[in-house]
Amino acid sequence: MHKYRYIEREKSWLNFNARVLQEAADDSVPLLERLRFLGIFSNNLDEFFRVRFAAIRRLSISGISGKNLFGGITAHQLLKEITEIVIQQQTESLKILNSIEGQLETENIFIIDENHISAEQEIFLKDYFIQSLSPELITIILNDLAEFPVLKDSVGYLAVKLVMKKNSEVHYAMIEIPNTINRFVVLPSKDEKQYVILIDDVIRHNLGRIFNIFDYESVSAHMIKITRDAQLEMDSDLSKSMLEKIASSVKDRRIGEPVRFIHDELIEEDTLNFILGKMHIISSDSIIPGGKYHNRRDYMKFPSLGRYDLLYKTNNPLPVPGLSLEGSILEKISKKDYLIHAPYQSFSFLTKFLREAALDPKVTSIKITLYRLAKNSQIISSLINAAKNGKKVTVQIELQARFDEASNISYAEQMQTEGINLIFGIKGLKVHSKVCVIERIEDNSIRRYGFISTGNFNEQTAKVYTDVTLFTSHQQILKDASKIFEFFEINYRLYRYKHLIVSPHYTRSRFIKMIDREIANALNGKIAYMKLKMNSLSDFEMIDKLYDASNAGVKIQLEVRGICSLIPGFPGMSDNIEAISIVDNYLEHSRIYIFGNEGDPEVYISSADFMTRNLDARVEVTCPIYDEKIKKELIEIFDIGWKGNVKARYHSEDLDNKYRIRNENEPVFRAQFETYNYHLSKVEPIHENSQSEVIPK
Numbered sequence: 153m154h155k156y157r158y159i160e161r162e163k164s165w166l167n168f169n170a171r172v173l174q175e176a177a178d179d180s181v182p183l184l185e186r187l188r189f190l191g192i193f194s195n196n197l198d199e200f201f202r203v204r205f206a207a208i209r210r211l212s213i214s215g216i217s218g219k220n221l222f223g224g225i226t227a228h229q230l231l232k233e234i235t236e237i238v239i240q241q242q243t244e245s246l247k248i249l250n251s252i253e254g255q256l257e258t259e260n261i262f263i264i265d266e267n268h269i270s271a272e273q274e275i276f277l278k279d280y281f282i283q284s285l286s287p288e289l290i291t292i293i294l295n296d297l298a299e300f301p302v303l304k305d306s307v308g309y310l311a312v313k314l315v316m317k318k319n320s321e322v323h324y325a326m327i328e329i330p331n332t333i334n335r336f337v338v339l340p341s342k343d344e345k346q347y348v349i350l351i352d353d354v355i356r357h358n359l360g361r362i363f364n365i366f367d368y369e370s371v372s373a374h375m376i377k378i379t380r381d382a383q384l385e386m387d388s389d390l391s392k393s394m395l396e397k398i399a400s401s402v403k404d405r406r407i408g409e410p411v412r413f414i415h416d417e418l419i420e421e422d423t424l425n426f427i428l429g430k431m432h433i434i435s436s437d438s439i440i441p442g443g444k445y446h447n448r449r450d451y452m453k454f455p456s457l458g459r460y461d462l463l464y465k466t467n468n469p470l471p472v473p474g475l476s477l478e479g480s481i482l483e484k485i486s487k488k489d490y491l492i493h494a495p496y497q498s499f500s501f502l503t504k505f506l507r508e509a510a511l512d513p514k515v516t517s518i519k520i521t522l523y524r525l526a527k528n529s530q531i532i533s534s535l536i537n538a539a540k541n542g543k544k545v546t547v548q549i550e551l552q553a554r555f556d557e558a559s560n561i562s563y564a565e566q567m568q569t570e571g572i573n574l575i576f577g578i579k580g581l582k583v584h585s586k587v588c589v590i591e592r593i594e595d596n597s598i599r600r601y602g603f604i605s606t607g608n609f610n611e612q613t614a615k616v617y618t619d620v621t622l623f624t625s626h627q628q629i630l631k632d633a634s635k636i637f638e639f640f641e642i643n644y645r646l647y648r649y650k651h652l653i654v655s656p657h658y659t660r661s662r663f664i665k666m667i668d669r670e671i672a673n674a675l676n677g678k679i680a681y682m683k684l685k686m687n688s689l690s691d692f693e694m695i696d697k698l699y700d701a702s703n704a705g706v707k708i709q710l711e712v713r714g715i716c717s718l719i720p721g722f723p724g725m726s727d728n729i730e731a732i733s734i735v736d737n738y739l740e741h742s743r744i745y746i747f748g749n750e751g752d753p754e755v756y757i758s759s760a761d762f763m764t765r766n767l768d769a770r771v772e773v774t775c776p777i778y779d780e781k782i783k784k785e786l787i788e789i790f791d792i793g794w795k796g797n798v799k800a801r802y803h804s805e806d807l808d809n810k811y812r813i814r815n816e817n818e819p820v821f822r823a824q825f826e827t828y829n830y831h832l833s834k835v836e837p838i839h840e841n842s843q844s845e846v847i848p849k
Contacts, residue, residue: 313422523550619742685745733803
């Protein structure tokens, strides 16, 4: 038996982010896309420190060992190991960035700094600084302040050191790098060469203008960034509404405990010690040296510069056979179920559904769960439109959707003003399900229509997250969905569901029951397999059950994009389990669960991963697929992903992210490209001139 049964989840998550970094390093990825992968890597790391690292740090400070939680090592030791991994990854990301910048120069794109500004560029930047950048700057002289200013979470700062001519006295200052304007300034091109400069360097170039009232002999500026604990501390005041409590807690987050301090490794020692001392950051905290620039998440918005040859090719989302954005979508759904696979197919069908429901005189009510929403959400506009048309609109909006709290509070207040009935969830449970149900009067009785999804109802993320959504008028499924909204209102009752599998009461037991059935089938010589696609797999009980299934002879294929605490392919424990992760142009986000069931497979889509929080501490919905064509389609979609031999990596205990290597005569099979081509093949008679081998963006 293996010494350990599980891979520590934090290390597994860091290993996922290493796969993102692999994309940034991959020469086959278009250059500007590689820069954006660097931005995704950095953004992921920020969130990791704000949430997971912060939680382990709190445990360590409390004196609790945490060995039972972290696979045999203490919280203190885990923090140390995480910091070592992150420093190594940050060093690697810096090398990758330098390499990309060198390759961009061969494409006549130059990212310059304050030391390489030409006379013509100086004229342009002087005007840009005075007119656009200077009014946005917040500059604080630190020496004589009674209290050190609160540095904002994940905002970049320039720590400035001024050495005065008189007595060589040292003054320190802090300049906040504004996030109200683009981090990258595109300079006038010359001789077919394009130039970009970061506003950090524009500020450095203008330090003389900023500090011109001081008689100094030298000035230097180095970047620092602080990451704070993002946990919300909830007020217990019973007189306050949930909306007030979350709003207050989000406001307090800005002064959360620092969990990571990143600095330019070239910063002067006295400047670094001054700041660390004033902020009371000690050596046991995560202090990470790095390069000249931080907040590399901004590279996600690096300008395209009109160089579409350095980006992935684009294409419009494909139509769904049988559905139209012009005719009545409710009429179509009344006759059969439909599946939407975004971003390969259009997310607009969801907004079309809501817009139609808002106007239809026969529709009496709309109920929907909302988790993360787009800026200027069309979903919200449609719901408000429905309310103005006299529909009874009920919205369960999750105010504790991490890092989207402020946005959701704003939307909640907007909907309250319009008379929409809001539900703010259940104490101790986040609502992560993706469900919509409408009620329509037909032949003097109520008929329901709706959709159930694996992803958020968010037009922006739907362009880059792969998710599936089932449109249905299956009355029994939608009756179950309506019960979920009853549970939101009266949550002391235990509701029974005939078709949907709902967390926190039933998901774990139902999945275990289905795995046990596959085990029994394997032991009895019957067809037994599982094909499970999810974002994360970290629940120990579910992993143990999969190990049991493997030992019974059940063949298990796992597509797990992110955390995978299961150790696949180990003799005597997981011989029959293979696990891969696909990281490519899109973020794999759909959850698809397929159980062999003696050759008559059962297929489900779900909002839940195999994580303890999804099984036990959230409201999640897993929906059975009854339509045979859709069932077949989901199985084929899973199999396309499974056959991928370009962007698929193996999960393993070594955390080495080895690519799946294709055989000598095996053709290239890039899963996301082939998924697009799969959907394209179904509409080719309509799109005779469409290009194959092109992935939409």
